[in-house]
Amino acid sequence: xxxxxxxxxxxxxxxxxxxxxxxGQMINCGYKQVKNINNADICIINTCSVTxxxxxxxRYFINKANNIKQINLIIICGCFSQINYEKIINxxxxxxxxxxxxxxxxxxxxxxxxxxxxIKIIEPNLITKYESFPSYSYDNNTKGFIKIQDxxxxxxxYCLIPFARGxxxxxxxxxxISTIEKLINEGIYEIVLTGVNTAGYKYENCSFYDLLKMxxxxxxxxxxxxxxxxxxxxxxxxxxxxxxxxxxxxxEFHLCLQSAHNKILLSMNRKYTIEQFYELCKYIRTxxxxxxxxxxxxxxxxxxxxxxxxxxxxxxxxxxxSFMNIFPYSQRxxxxxxxxxxxxxxxxTKFIWTKRLQEYANKWxxxxxxxxxxxxxxxxxxxxxxxxQSNGYCEYFFKVYVNTKTNLNKKxxxxxxxxxxxxxxxxxxTNTH
Numbered sequence: 001x002x003x004x005x006x007x008x009x010x011x012x013x014x015x016x017x018x019x020x021x022x023x024g025q026m027i028n029c030g031y032k033q034v035k036n037i038n039n040a041d042i043c044i045i046n047t048c049s050v051t052x053x054x055x056x057x058x059r060y061f062i063n064k065a066n067n068i069k070q071i072n073l074i075i076i077c078g079c080f081s082q083i084n085y086e087k088i089i090n091x092x093x094x095x096x097x098x099x100x101x102x103x104x105x106x107x108x109x110x111x112x113x114x115x116x117x118x119i120k121i122i123e124p125n126l127i128t129k130y131e132s133f134p135s136y137s138y139d140n141n142t143k144g145f146i147k148i149q150d151x152x153x154x155x156x157x158y159c160l161i162p163f164a165r166g167x168x169x170x171x172x173x174x175x176x177i178s179t180i181e182k183l184i185n186e187g188i189y190e191i192v193l194t195g196v197n198t199a200g201y202k203y204e205n206c207s208f209y210d211l212l213k214m215x216x217x218x219x220x221x222x223x224x225x226x227x228x229x230x231x232x233x234x235x236x237x238x239x240x241x242x243x244x245x246x247x248x249x250x251x252e253f254h255l256c257l258q259s260a261h262n263k264i265l266l267s268m269n270r271k272y273t274i275e276q277f278y279e280l281c282k283y284i285r286t287x288x289x290x291x292x293x294x295x296x297x298x299x300x301x302x303x304x305x306x307x308x309x310x311x312x313x314x315x316x317x318x319x320x321x322s323f324m325n326i327f328p329y330s331q332r333x334x335x336x337x338x339x340x341x342x343x344x345x346x347x348x349t350k351f352i353w354t355k356r357l358q359e360y361a362n363k364w365x366x367x368x369x370x371x372x373x374x375x376x377x378x379x380x381x382x383x384x385x386x387x388x389q390s391n392g393y394c395e396y397f398f399k400v401y402v403n404t405k406t407n408l409n410k411k412x413x414x415x416x417x418x419x420x421x422x423x424x425x426x427x428x429x430t431n432t433h
Contacts, residue, residue, distance in 0.1 A: 002073055002112070004032045006040035008061045011048025013194045013227055015078060017145040018101050019046045021133035029105045037065070042073045044104065045092075047080030049160055051330035055080060062091050073108065077101055079164035083333070085121050094118045098150075098165050102131050127151065127166030132175065142190065142382050142410055144183035148176055148211070149195035149202075154230070156258075157269045157336040158301065158329065165196055170203040173211050177218070184220050189380050189412055190250075190393075191224045198226060199233035209238050216241060216248055221412075223380075225250035225397065228296065231257065231280055232271040243287035247378075252292040252322075252397035253284055260312035260319075264301050269336070274315050281319050290371060292396045294323040299357060300350030301329045303343045309353055313360065322368040322398070324361040328354045365423050369398060372417045376430060379415045381408035401426045 005026050009019040022044060023033055034040050043065040047058035058080035065074050074092040081088060082097030089095065094107050099122045111118055130150060149170040152161050180191055195201065201208040215224055226242075226249075234255065242249040259265050260274050284291050299309075328350035331338040379400045381392035390408040391401045400415055401424060402408070415427035 002031070002041040002108075004034045004040050005042040005044060006034055006037045008037075008043065008045045008065075010046060010057055010061070011050060011054060011079065012196075013145065013192070014147060014150070014196055015046050015048060017147045017194055018133060019044075020145065022046070022101060022104055024134060025102070025105045038068060038070055040068075040071055042075065042108070043068070043071045044075045044077070046101075047076060047078035049079040049083055049164060049332070051327060051332075053330065055084075062088060066091055073111070075104060075108075077104075079160070082121060082124075082164045083160065085119060089117075089119070092117075096120045097122065099127055099131060102133050124163055124166040128169065130169040130171050132171060142188070142380065143192055144180075144186075144188040144190070145192045145194055146176060146179050146183075147171070147194050149197060149200060152197040152200065154197070154200075154271070155269060155336070157267060157340075158258075158298065158332065160332040160335060161196055163334045168197060168200050168202070170195075170201045172203050173206045173214055176211060177214055180215065180218065180222075180224075184222050187410070189222050189410070191222060192227060193224060194227040197230065197233075199229040199238075208233070209235065209241070212238060212241055216245060223248055223250055223395065225252065226254075228254040228256050230271075231255045231277050234280065236283060239284055239287055243284070243291065246288070246395060250397050251288055251290065251395055252294065254294045254296075255280070257295040258298050259301060259304075260297075260315040261304075261308045264304055264308060264312075267303060267337070268298075268301060274312075278315065278319060290375075290396060292322040292368070292398065293319070294325075294397075295321050296325045296327070297357070298327055298329050299354045300345035302337055302340065302345070304329075304345055313357070316357075316360065316364075320364045320367060321361065322396075323365055324357075326354055326357055326361060362423065366420070369420055369423060369425055372396075372398075372425060373420060374417065376414050376416050377427070379413055379427070381411050381413065383409045398425060402429060404429070 007019050007023055009016055045061050048054040065071055075094040076092040077096045081095050085095050094111055100120050107118055151166045151168045153168045155162055183191060199208045201211055257277055258268055262273050281293050377394035379392045379394045381390050384390045388405055389401055389403050391399055394400050414430050416430045417425050417427045419426050
């Protein structure tokens with residue numbers, strides 16, 4: 001009898017959402033989720049392939065699961081298995097890609113009945129239907145993630161996602177709204193809208209902006225955070241909607257820049273210039289001067305030179321992101337940039353540049369956080385591992401720490417920021433707002 005399971009989740013928030021949903025399926029079918037892989041009968045590995053490092057991590061955990069005698073059933077899913085399933089045929093009992101994740105318990109029953117390996121991989125160009133998952137709260141029952149769309153139609157030259165997740169498709173707005181209402185009734189205060197290309201949401205005649213308006217009009221005391229957005233998909237009306245209702249919307253705009261040089265952006269097949277991106281950031285800050293603007297950024301893309309890198313630093317210093325996810329460029333199979341393979345930046349140079357940019361990014365984060373000293377923010381507290389300190393995220397999506405012995409889990413409280421140590425903000429609970 002297989003009774004226990006362990007999930008290894010790798011990669012993006014979409015994977016995280018799907019792993020949480022898979023865990024919910026398993027629990028509803030009577031399986032027990034364990035915190036130690038060595039105590040599991042079943043191991044489910046939700047893989048990632050966004051970089052070569054993600055590939056390596058996927059391979060590592062696949063091999064690790066195969067070396068644990070207690071595990072009697074291994075399931076591999078996600079982007080790595082979608083692209084590389086032929087290389088791992090002997091490494092799992094059930095192999096799927098990015099489809100059938102919502103049917104994992106049925107696949108387990110099928111395997112147990114027939115005792116035959118199951119491989120279900122659908123070619124990306126044939127993935128046209130949105131695969132619905134129930135919504136499950138995340139992070140000690142404090143946040144609710146809702147995946148509103150999957151796939152991507154924009155063939156950025158460095159990106160494997162269209163080959164791993166297929167073209168764009170979305171869930172109906174009725175399902176999104178009913179899921180939000182369900183999570184609110186369960187006591188969830190923060191809702192996170194996520195997707196592979198979140199702002200590319202489109203269901204029949206309902207656009208991303210239409211969906212946001214529907215959410216904005218819902219009654220109740222809750223707030224919504226939007227995961228990463230492509231700069232060319234965020235309009236002034238979306239910005240106006242978000243910044244005009246600070247209680248409903250987390251004031252963070254995660255805009256994926258990727259490069260700050262037009263020559264590099266063009267070769268990446270991005271759909272904007274650095275000048276257009278800069279103007280977008282300026283507009284956001286005219287609507288809310290404290291708004292957090294964060295980004296993803298690739299260092300050492302093909303044809304990048306020290307001159308283009310230094311030029312980019314000047315633009316980045318004008319923008320001053322509140323936070324940056326910085327990645328050294330990693331060639332992905334099937335992508336246009338990997339096929340061209342022109343003027344490749346060597347690994348040592350990429351890491352030197354990455355380290356240098358990270359130092360700048362830490363300074364910009366510090367400058368941003370410093371603006372909040374003596375200001376009052378609304379903090380949604382999470383379960384604390386420290387008996388003398390609690391923490392949670394405020395409406396600008398940075399973490400705030402409060403020294404207290406009181407259990408503040410799931411409480412929403414006004415906190416006055418009193419000091420900044422490194423890039424950590426500390427505050428004290430106040431009765432005024």
